[in-house]
Amino acid sequence: MSMDLWPTRPVRPGDPIRPSVRSSGSLLVDNIGELVTNASGDGAGGPLGLHRDAAVLVEDGLVAWVGSARSAPAADRRIDAGGAAVLPGFVDSHAHLVFAGDRAAEFAARMAGQPYTGGGIRTTVGATRAAPDSELRGTVRRLRDEALRQGTTTIEIKSGYGLTVADEARSLRIAAEFSDDTTFLGAHVVPAEYADRPDDYVGMVCGPMLAAAAPYARWIDVFCERGAFDVDHARAILACGQAAGLGVRVHANQLGPGPGVQLGVELGAASVDHCTHLSDADVDALAAHTIDCMCAEGRHSRTVATLLPGAEFSTRSPYPDARRLLDAGVTVALATDCNPGSSYTSSMPFCIALAVREMRMTPAEAVWAATAGGALALRRDDVGVLRPGARADLIVLDAPTHLHLAYRPGVPLIRQVLHNGVPQ
Numbered sequence: 155m156s157m158d159l160w161p162t163r164p165v166r167p168g169d170p171i172r173p174s175v176r177s178s179g180s181l182l183v184d185n186i187g188e189l190v191t192n193a194s195g196d197g198a199g200g201p202l203g204l205h206r207d208a209a210v211l212v213e214d215g216l217v218a219w220v221g222s223a224r225s226a227p228a229a230d231r232r233i234d235a236g237g238a239a240v241l242p243g244f245v246d247s248h249a250h251l252v253f254a255g256d257r258a259a260e261f262a263a264r265m266a267g268q269p270y271t272g273g274g275i276r277t278t279v280g281a282t283r284a285a286p287d288s289e290l291r292g293t294v295r296r297l298r299d300e301a302l303r304q305g306t307t308t309i310e311i312k313s314g315y316g317l318t319v320a321d322e323a324r325s326l327r328i329a330a331e332f333s334d335d336t337t338f339l340g341a342h343v344v345p346a347e348y349a350d351r352p353d354d355y356v357g358m359v360c361g362p363m364l365a366a367a368a369p370y371a372r373w374i375d376v377f378c379e380r381g382a383f384d385v386d387h388a389r390a391i392l393a394c395g396q397a398a399g400l401g402v403r404v405h406a407n408q409l410g411p412g413p414g415v416q417l418g419v420e421l422g423a424a425s426v427d428h429c430t431h432l433s434d435a436d437v438d439a440l441a442a443h444t445i446d447c448m449c450a451e452g453r454h455s456r457t458v459a460t461l462l463p464g465a466e467f468s469t470r471s472p473y474p475d476a477r478r479l480l481d482a483g484v485t486v487a488l489a490t491d492c493n494p495g496s497s498y499t500s501s502m503p504f505c506i507a508l509a510v511r512e513m514r515m516t517p518a519e520a521v522w523a524a525t526a527g528g529a530l531a532l533r534r535d536d537v538g539v540l541r542p543g544a545r546a547d548l549i550v551l552d553a554p555t556h557l558h559l560a561y562r563p564g565v566p567l568i569r570q571v572l573h574n575g576v577p578q
């Protein structure tokens with residue numbers, strides 16, 4: 155998990171002098187008007203662990219010290235935040251970046267009144283199978299860079315548009331060049347050539363496809379939904395993945411009520427994603443199982459509910475009821491679901507704004523869910539937080555407070571991004 159597969163871009167002529175991740179030089183981010191740490195041990199600063207007039211010292215790519223600007227230690231280099239807000243980099247725990255093609259026409263048809271059914275996934279599968287590695291790699295790099303410019307310093311990447319042994323394995327091999335958190339989603343849909351024999355497809359996913367994919371994957375995921383995989387197939391696939399050492403996540407309850415959320419809880423999934431159509435029993439199941447964690451609240455849902463409002467926005471569908479989950483004590487994460495069909499956005503600030511405006515999350519809850527919540531959904535304690543020992547992944551806003559991320563929607567507020575302590 156400490157392995158960093160997110161390469162930093164090479165230095166170009168004219169670039170400012172940048173500290174090397176491996177150098178022993180130190181960097182002080184100083185004159186921070188409002189610092190979001192998500193790490194308030196004594197309860198001061200609320201769940202965001204806010205500090206005023208703060209500074210952060212970075213050494214060897216990690217946070218070395220956090221405190222008052224007045225008592226900041228000396229450092230080799232200094233970034234003056236100019237009184238602006240500084241946050242942990244966003245953790246986007248749900249993205250489908252390995253694909254080819256474009257479904258803009260499908261989006262236009264949907265906006266003209268056609269419903270979203272998930273069937274368009276097969277369009278992307280055809281384009282992805284036909285694309286050379288170089289094209290897939292170029293798309294992942296372009297979207298990863300786009301996300302990074304918008305403050306995302308950790309991004310999960312799924313396969314799921316190959317749906318053959320070779321195409322799933324190469325999708326994950328390419329994804330692993332860009333992220334530690336890669337997810338095998340061979341069970342995205344049943345591909346057309348297996349349409350009348352889904353049992354055979356599930357057998358292949360659990361057999362040769364998993365064997366080829368597992369070396370490049372940290373997680374396994376299933377689209378458990380009417381028209382995709384039923385609960386028995388989903389359970390079988392996730393159990394095979396667990397036996398191969400992969401962690402579990404589930405696409406659940408997106409298009410209608412169903413068993414996906416409770417299956418995820420039953421299997422100890424790190425996250426159930428979408429959660430748009432939930433019963434009281436689903437909410438109760440999520441709230442019933444908790445784990446200790448190092449954050450300000452100390453305890454969280456063992457299975458995080460990851461909400462993906464970009465999908466509801468882009469399919470003109472009702473949003474998940476974030477308030478109901480939060481009020482029940484369920485831990486909520488926000489992610490983009492970046493994919494060419496149902497949510498072609500890489501912008502975590504956009505998702506924060508949607509969550510506040512459309513899902514009745516407070517700005518603080520939404521910022522927490524897009525940082526610490528995403529980290530919990532990936533079972534990581536080294537990102538989504540700014541405390542000594544964490545990765546020095548942080549963003550400087552062009553704004554005095556995190557509130558502006560929802561208050562000023564659509565505005566490019568990310569002034570500077572540090573990834574592993576390196577200005578991007």
Ligand SMILES: [Zn+2]
Pocket residue numbers: 248250405491
């Ligand atoms: Zn998805």
